[in-house]
Amino acid sequence: MSLSKGITLVENDLREASSLLRTLxxxxxxxxxxxTGPPGTGKSTLVDRLIEVYRKRGLKVGVIAVDPTSPITxxxxxxxxxxxxxxxxxxxxxxxxxxxxxxxxxLSRATSQVIQxxxxxxxxxxxxxxxxxxxxxxxxxxxxxxxxxxxxxxLGDDVxxxxxxxxxxxxxxxxxxxxxxxxxxxxxxxxxxxxxMGPRSPPVIKVSALSGEGIEKLEVxxxxxxxxxxxxxxxxxxxxxxxxxxxxxxSSLLERLGRLSQPNVERLALLVVSGKLTVEDAxxxxxx
Amino acid sequence: MSLSKGITLVENDLREASSLLRTLxxxxxxxxxxxTGPPGTGKSTLVDRLIEVYRKRGLKVGVIAVDPTSPITxxxxxxxxxxxxxxxxxxxxxxxxxxxxxxxxxLSRATSQVIQxxxxxxxxxxxxxxxxxxxxxxxxxxxxxxxxxxxxxxLGDDVxxxxxxxxxxxxxxxxxxxxxxxxxxxxxxxxxxxxxMGPRSPPVIKVSALSGEGIEKLEVxxxxxxxxxxxxxxxxxxxxxxxxxxxxxxSSLLERLGRLSQPNVERLALLVVSGKLTVEDAxxxxxx
Numbered sequence: 001m002s003l004s005k006g007i008t009l010v011e012n013d014l015r016e017a018s019s020l021l022r023t024l025x026x027x028x029x030x031x032x033x034x035x036t037g038p039p040g041t042g043k044s045t046l047v048d049r050l051i052e053v054y055r056k057r058g059l060k061v062g063v064i065a066v067d068p069t070s071p072i073t074x075x076x077x078x079x080x081x082x083x084x085x086x087x088x089x090x091x092x093x094x095x096x097x098x099x100x101x102x103x104x105x106x107l108s109r110a111t112s113q114v115i116q117x118x119x120x121x122x123x124x125x126x127x128x129x130x131x132x133x134x135x136x137x138x139x140x141x142x143x144x145x146x147x148x149x150x151x152x153x154x155l156g157d158d159v160x161x162x163x164x165x166x167x168x169x170x171x172x173x174x175x176x177x178x179x180x181x182x183x184x185x186x187x188x189x190x191x192x193x194x195x196x197m198g199p200r201s202p203p204v205i206k207v208s209a210l211s212g213e214g215i216e217k218l219e220v221x222x223x224x225x226x227x228x229x230x231x232x233x234x235x236x237x238x239x240x241x242x243x244x245x246x247x248x249x250x251s252s253l254l255e256r257l258g259r260l261s262q263p264n265v266e267r268l269a270l271l272v273v274s275g276k277l278t279v280e281d282a283x284x285x286x287x288x
Numbered sequence: 289m290s291l292s293k294g295i296t297l298v299e300n301d302l303r304e305a306s307s308l309l310r311t312l313x314x315x316x317x318x319x320x321x322x323x324t325g326p327p328g329t330g331k332s333t334l335v336d337r338l339i340e341v342y343r344k345r346g347l348k349v350g351v352i353a354v355d356p357t358s359p360i361t362x363x364x365x366x367x368x369x370x371x372x373x374x375x376x377x378x379x380x381x382x383x384x385x386x387x388x389x390x391x392x393x394x395l396s397r398a399t400s401q402v403i404q405x406x407x408x409x410x411x412x413x414x415x416x417x418x419x420x421x422x423x424x425x426x427x428x429x430x431x432x433x434x435x436x437x438x439x440x441x442x443l444g445d446d447v448x449x450x451x452x453x454x455x456x457x458x459x460x461x462x463x464x465x466x467x468x469x470x471x472x473x474x475x476x477x478x479x480x481x482x483x484x485m486g487p488r489s490p491p492v493i494k495v496s497a498l499s500g501e502g503i504e505k506l507e508v509x510x511x512x513x514x515x516x517x518x519x520x521x522x523x524x525x526x527x528x529x530x531x532x533x534x535x536x537x538x539s540s541l542l543e544r545l546g547r548l549s550q551p552n553v554e555r556l557a558l559l560v561v562s563g564k565l566t567v568e569d570a571x572x573x574x575x576x
Contacts, residue, residue: 021568026560116567234561241557241567246549248571253541256575261534269529272314273522279404279529280309283536 006117007096010110021116030062030119031226032240034141035129037150037166042176045209046150047129051093053219059124063095064114066107066130066140094118108139109251112244115143125226138169142243145236146171146225151190153182167193172221173204178213261286294405295384298398306540309404318350318407319514320528322429323417325438325454330464333497334438335417339381341507347412351383352402354395354418354428382406396427397539400532403431413514426457430531433524434459434513439478441470455481460509461492466501549574 001009001020010017033050035043047063054061087093098110111128118126130140141147149170173194175186183206190204203221207214229236264286271277277285289297289308298305321338323331335351342349375381386398399416406414418428429435437458461482463474471494478492491509495502517524552574559565 018568022566024566025563026566028561028563112567237561238554238557241560241570242553244567245553245556245560245570245574246545248567249545249549249574250542252571253545253575254538257534257537257541261537265530265533266526268533269526272529272533273316273525275313275316278310278312278314279400279532279536280306282529282533283540286533286537287541 003094003117003121006121007114010113010117011098017113021113024116024120026116027119027122028237030115030123030126031229032115032126032128032144032146033222034144034147035127035150036131036138036141036147036169037174039131041150041152042209043129043131043150046174046176046207047127049209049212049215050125050127050222051087053215054125055090055092058092060092060122061094062114062118062121062123062126063093064111064118064126064128065095065097066111066128094123108143108247111140112143112247115244139247141169143240143247144243145229145240146222148172148174148222150174150176151186152177153180153186170194170202171225172202172218174218175204175206176209178206178208179211257287291382291405291409294409295402298401298405299386305401309401312404312408314404315407315410316525318403318411318414319517320403320414320416320432320434321510322432322435323415323438324419324426324429324435324457325462327419329438329440330497331417331419331438334462334464334495335415337497337500337503338413338415338510339375341503342413343378343380346380348380348410349382350406350409350411350414351381352399352406352414352416353383353385354399354416382411396431396535399428400431400535403532427535429457431528431535432531433517433528434510436460436462436510438462438464439474440465441468441474458482458490459513460490460506462506463492463494464497466494466496467499545574 006017006020009020035047035050037043044065047065051061051063087095096114098107098114115126115128128141128144147169149166149172151166151173152175167190173190175183175190177183187204187206191201194204195201205214205218205221207218209215225236268277268282268285272279272282294305294308297308323335323338325331332353335353339349339351375383384402386395386402403414403416416429416432435457437454437460439454439461440463455478461478463471463478465471475492475494479489482492483489493502493506493509495506497503513524556565556570556574560567560570
């Protein structure tokens, strides 16, 4: 089965996709890099740069662009049709956009499934790009071997950035749009936060995805992690596997609840409305 | 126990809060209005107007301001300290902000729990305000008796608004910032979408939350639903009860998965990393 066909299956038929995936052995060859950050920080341009970097090395690159937000927020990712244009003639690049699937939680599982398909199809590097605005994005990147957080000057003070939960999840930080005023201050501010967070402090790199400035430095930082991955680092591999297992389990639990609860929830809601049952007790019965 | 103490319990101790809530009988007195829409459409100002409207009627008003996004997106709601200021001396108003609780799904349950506390404390109207940018917001407002979607001119064409999923969930639509160019066109465009969606087409009302223009019209539209609610409309009550039961059930499933899976997931991830198990099979075992 072709990769596109497999992905279409993942998007349309949860059960059949699950059967297909149970026949696929993980090769463990694909390095998964999560790329996240607030809307407008230039994640897509940076991802395009990284595609170039890895294509030059002769590696096959898959991109999963996850968009859990609506198109009207301004944070929407470009559709794959537009983005594919630049790499249209390159068989070594596969880009796929994925939007919300009707309920939160579904996206993380679908991402994990597309990763498995890309891994089986022989991709070397998989970039998972997502808008970092809510908890669901953090769940999406939990399937990665490493997470790159993209920030830019003018996002507000470091306290705000910390609050967003982005300072806990990065294995490396990029301050994009390095030409903008305040980029050095932003680097200092991020360093101040991440240095207090653990023994192995993540690198903070100033780049301009547009001009290419700083991309080589970033490449070195990513390669440091990818090299650990290639040498079989168990910690990295366990982390991604755990993320995928948990997100898949969550999603299948919620899917099952949605499927099984329809007739019961009506009956329970009547009991709640008539004051015979509390919401908490009704939920308990539903879950049982 | 005071309302604030109850809410603090909900925020900090899931189990104890659940025990507390199982002793509270739903009074079914509080009318729950969800208010959602993209960032920057003026939801908070509109909610403040609605507080005024219901305080003039002598009703007790509770506000739950839910923010599933991070503060750096620009979509952040104002903290309750700032917003309380305007109503500080008014014992008939209670405003509470709630931010993400570390994992998606938790917010909907917490909202449902705070609603139950406010209902028990004798509130007449509960406004649940949330930023409408993703699936999780739609889940949050599923606990309401009615949903008010706030839009404004300049959000893009109707196709974009439809895509956001907001056109499926509204029981009434507000085009706020009526003084802006394009507000009439926006009304026409929304009418065009919602009229095709079902037999009972939701009203679309042009307002300016800032100047107060159109608020009376909105009040009439809300009162039409609230009057159905007060007369015991079962359809409305079932809808909210179902939403609360499902969100609470989902949340408790995920919480249990998180609690029980810790030791198992490590073992399963090792099997996946060594190629002995697929992610799908590992997730199946975890859920079992």
